[in-house]
Structure formats: structure tokens, C-alpha cells
Amino acid sequence: MNQLFPIFVKLDQIQTLLVGGGKVALEKFQALITNDERLNLTVVAREIVPEFEILLRNYPHIQLHIRPFETTDIEHKQLVIAATNNMELNDELRALTSLHNILFNAADKPDLCDFYLGSIVTKGNLKVAISTNGKSPTIAKRVKELLNDLLPAEIDETLSLMSEYREQLKGDFEFKVKKLNEHTKNILRHER
Structure with a gap:
């Protein structure tokens, strides 16, 4: 585990x-x-x-x-x-x-x-860390390559826009989380 x-x-x-x-x-x-x-x-x-x-x-x-x-x-x-x-x-x-x-x-x-x-994938302000619990750095490297290819180059622009949107939201933490979740729920979905 x-x-x-x-x-x-x-x-x-x-x-x-x-x-x-x-x-x-x-x-x-x-x-x-x-x-x-x-x-x-x-x-x-x-x-x-x-x-x-x-x-x-x-x-x-x-x-x-x-x-x-x-x-x-x-x-x-x-x-x-x-x-x-x-x-x-x-x-x-x-x-x-x-x-x-x-x-x-x-x-x-x-x-x-x-x-x-761990292996690290960086796309602007997005950083994803990958660990295999010390079992296989080679597998972590392969997952890194996969994520590098899958994550769009525009993800950093999207992060900046989301940050601006978050700053504009008024309300308590729960309200902001709900609004941000609604706004981002389809952001990385791919058509099948």
C-alpha cells in the first residue's frame, strides 16, 4: 500500500x-x-x-x-x-x-x-509529481513522458484565467469552491 x-x-x-x-x-x-x-x-x-x-x-x-x-x-x-x-x-x-x-x-x-x-511534469504553473513508492523510477519516468504529451501547452494560460476568476468571486470558501468546480468540471475531458 x-x-x-x-x-x-x-x-x-x-x-x-x-x-x-x-x-x-x-x-x-x-x-x-x-x-x-x-x-x-x-x-x-x-x-x-x-x-x-x-x-x-x-x-x-x-x-x-x-x-x-x-x-x-x-x-x-x-x-x-x-x-x-x-x-x-x-x-x-x-x-x-x-x-x-x-x-x-x-x-x-x-x-x-x-x-x-519523484518524476516531475511541469507545464508553467502546473506541476505534477509522480511516485512509484520507490519501486521503479523507470515507470515513473514513463508516466512523466505520457503526462507531458497529454497535458495541453495552454494549461498555464487556463491556470492564469482561473486565478483571475477566483479573485473576482465573492462569497465564502464553500461558495467559491462550488463555483470553481462548476467552471472546471469539463476542462480536461476528451471526446471519446
């Missing part, structure tokens, strides 16, 4: 630590930066692949420390992502984050994770 509770995090309002500098760390970084270029991120890695280091130069606000992880690196962090193939380090990070009530993700180690990084 999938008991995950999806949330959308404002990455510019929290402190995130990414431990690792290899291709998997680069992939995690790209997922983060694609969602918010203003994110507060610190990267700590013994060594870093050249393409990751070159990419980081485009984001001078991101802190990069090429050295081994130190326990003080988790201070003032709310999210920690481990992208290492060092199981001892991943276990140490899991223990430290648990002790300090910090949410933790370890790449390709669902049993260690508090949260997963």
Missing part, C-alpha cells in the same frame, strides 16, 4: 545538503535546480565529476566543498540527500538525520529514505 504523502517544498526557504559528487549526485542536483534555481544548497563531496563541477559554476550561490563529509555539515539543514556508493556513510547520514529530525533521502536506497524524489 502506498502511504506516501506528497508535498511541494519551497527549496529557496529551506537548507538542503547534497552529499556526493558523482553522476548520481549530478542527477539529483539537476532535479533540484530544475525545480528552483534559487534553492539553498550545499554540496559536499570527496571528489566531483567534471561536468558537475562545470555546471555548478553557473550557480555561484550554491556552496561546494570538495572534502569528506563532516558531521557539522548537517547543521541548519532541513533536507539531506546522499548520492554516494559508500554504504557506511549513507548509514551514518541516516543516523545523524534521524537524531536531528532532518528529512533524508539516499539515492537507490528506499529503505533509508524519509522521502523520495
